[in-house]
Amino acid sequence: MALHIIDHPLILHKLSIMRDKETSTIKFRELLREISMLMGYEVTRDFPLTYEEIETPLMKMNAPKILGKKVVIVPILRAGLGMVDGLTMLIPSARIGHIGLYRDEETCKPVFYYYKMPANKERFVIVTDPMLATGGSACDAITRLKNDGYKHIRLMCLVASPQGVEAVSEQHPDVDIYVASVDEGLNDKNYILPGLGDAGDRIFGTK
Numbered sequence: 393m394a395l396h397i398i399d400h401p402l403i404l405h406k407l408s409i410m411r412d413k414e415t416s417t418i419k420f421r422e423l424l425r426e427i428s429m430l431m432g433y434e435v436t437r438d439f440p441l442t443y444e445e446i447e448t449p450l451m452k453m454n455a456p457k458i459l460g461k462k463v464v465i466v467p468i469l470r471a472g473l474g475m476v477d478g479l480t481m482l483i484p485s486a487r488i489g490h491i492g493l494y495r496d497e498e499t500c501k502p503v504f505y506y507y508k509m510p511a512n513k514e515r516f517v518i519v520t521d522p523m524l525a526t527g528g529s530a531c532d533a534i535t536r537l538k539n540d541g542y543k544h545i546r547l548m549c550l551v552a553s554p555q556g557v558e559a560v561s562e563q564h565p566d567v568d569i570y571v572a573s574v575d576e577g578l579n580d581k582n583y584i585l586p587g588l589g590d591a592g593d594r595i596f597g598t599k
């Protein structure tokens with residue numbers, strides 16, 4: 393497993409605005425979309441290229457094109473949805489799968505409620521969820537995808553706790569994790585500190 397911390401100044405600046413409790417739902421959503429696009433640049437950095445002959449208005453050339461990486465973006469509902477638009481701006485041909493999981497408020501364990509994926513198991517999967525707290529939701533989502541036959545999986549989060557990173561690395565050592573920040577830890581309700589609060593509520597304005 394590799395942990396990629398994408399701490400570009402533009403991303404960190406936008407994340408700081410997201411963390412601020414005074415930031416509105418509209419702004420929060422917009423910033424999450426922008427950061428997801430910027431992070432997508434790194435998540436796709438090692439996609440292999442092939443060369444095809446084309447003709448510019450001046451001459452022929454061997455032009456680099458992405459070599460058949462068929463991508464499926466898989467948001468963990470709900471909050472992962474907020475990262476989809478930024479990625480589809482970069483990869484417009486990507487398919488979108490969905491995994492429905494919510495954290496039980498008492499136990500903090502993930503509860504599964506929805507699963508829908510495109511048929512082609514060879515697709516390269518990018519799982520999105522802004523928050524990697526205990527890691528339970530991400531681990532369960534990845535297990536479900538693997539059981540269904542998907543092999544090439546990456547996890548893209550915005551903010552992680554050290555515990556969440558450790559949980560995913562232990563259970564899924566083959567999955568690379570991309571985050572903008574690994575924060576200090578978790579509080580007694582397993583919320584990330586300093587974090588940004590409840591990502592789903594802040595994206596969808598449900599609090």
Ligand code: PRP
Nearest residue numbers: 469470471494495525526527528529592
């Ligand atoms: C949040 C978040 C992750 C999960 C992280 O979702 O979006 O999916 O919690 O916590 P974990 O790493 O401890 O599992 P939540 O359960 O609040 O659901 P929601 O997105 O529908 O609001």
Ligand code: URA
Nearest residue numbers: 525583584589590591
């Ligand atoms: N889910 C969230 O939305 N935020 C956290 O800090 C932890 C879990």
